[in-house]
Amino acid sequence: MEQKMNIKDYDIQDLEHYFTEKKLPKFRASQVFEWIYKDAAHFCEMTNLPKQVIEELDKDFYIARHKIVELQHSKNDNTRKYLFELSDSSTVECVLMEYTYGKTACISTQVGCKMACTFCASAIGGFIRNLSCGEMLEEVMAISRDVKDRISNIVLMGMGEPFDNYEEIIKFLKLVNSSKGLNVGMRHITLSTSGIVPKIYDFADEQLQCTLAISLHASDDATRNALMPVNKKYNIGKLMEACKYYINKTNRRITYEYALIKDINDSADAADKLARLLRGQLCHVNLIPMNTVEGKGFEKSTKQAVAKFRDVLEKQGIEVTVRRELGSEIDAACGQLRRRVQ
Helix, strand or coil, rough: CCCCEHHHHHCHHHHHHHHHCCCCCHHHHHHHHHHCCCCCCCCCHHHCCCCHHHHHHHHHEEECCCCEEEEEECCCCCCCCEEECCCCCCEEEEEEEEEEEEEECCCCCCCCCCCCCCCCCCCCCCCCCCCCHHHHHHHHHHHHHHHCCCCCCCECCCCCHHHHHHHHHHHHHHHHHCCCCCCCCCHEEEEEEEHHHHHHHHHHHHHCCCEEEECHHHCHEEEEEHHHHHHHHHCCHHHHHHHHHHHHHHCCCCEEEEEEECCCCHHHHHHHHHHHHHCCCCCCEEECCCCCCCCCCCCCCCHHHHHHHHHHHHHCCCCCEEECCCCCCCCCCCCHHHHHCC
């Protein structure tokens, strides 16, 4: 017996191909697509479809709807952290953050992660599998369903390395941006990578309008090698070449994420090295007070060290912000909730 497919993995062109193969009217594809994004839970809810079409859909597809295994709700700032169970019983984390400009969903792109960054909980337990574009879409839809409000911004910064799941990520971006889908503007989407250099070149050539964020966290190879094994394959020199290509190709600013870790990468000298590395680039640095991960042995930088690091960058003309700390009293660091529950 053939396994049913998640219909949220299908764009309009895929659905048109399906209906053509079934010798059914092609215009049904648009109707089905619209029902998916009206959040229909079952095909029988698609009231303008004839019985024959509903039966065919029911035979070949299912409509993915993630189950909330655990939900943590910060009383301080209304941040919500979700642990979702997928159709194969795998689990992924997502976070909802509220800002004055709207609700932002931080979603996962893989179950587990291969990158093994030493300060992150996502890779504990190893890599399981990639998420499909439809599973990523359902992360956004499940959060929206829970809070009964529209998600206006999306960040791909949860579990996993987006560029290690490149084809599904590109399809997800186009689906989530579709005017007949969730209609989230590309400029309201941020994708974060640890630095898979060949994919940065590919992504530049896609000419999408979303924001590229680079998880940098160090400005010299010795420190970055110790924190992020990916640097041993794609060192800072290669990464900077790719980033400059991206900026020149797209004329879009890159965000460099820098998690400040006490006595590792938070000195004034480290800030000076970072400023020299990025000087002249169309970029922005987002300093992140690190969330402590149990068992990792790293500590968050002091507020004084964060302020001094920011001042050094600003004095050298680097645009910089310090990320607002959200969900500080819940399992805020990526991968921690999943790890604890499992």
